[in-house]
């Protein structure tokens with residue numbers, strides 16, 4: 001895997017992260033990362049996501065993963081930010097509290113929420 005989007009079929013073919021170092025999305029594997037480094041790495045990754053033509057598709061796929069399977073920057077958000085988004089939707093009654101949301105619901109909500117071309 002050489003980028004955040006690991007598959008080469010479907011929307012992943014259009015991923016703006018294609019060809020970028022995997023460490024940019026998940027952090028370094030071989031050493032601890034300082035808070036300063038993590039901040040700038042995440043900011044760089046989010047800037048790439050902000051220009052990505054398949055951001056909504058990417059973020060929807062990640063939000064549909066179980067919490068334990070969510071890692072790294074995807075769709076312009078950290079795992080914590082994605083969890084906070086789901087929690088906000090649950091509190092607002094937009095998705096069920098006790099079971100995973102449907103793919104269709106998540107995609108509909110994201111189309112309303114994800115700005116098409118701004119950095120987060």
Ligand code: SF4
Pocket residue numbers: 004005015016017018048049050052053054055056058059073074075076
């Ligand atoms: S939104 Fe970000 S992580 Fe997702 S495919 Fe695009 S560049 Fe990669």
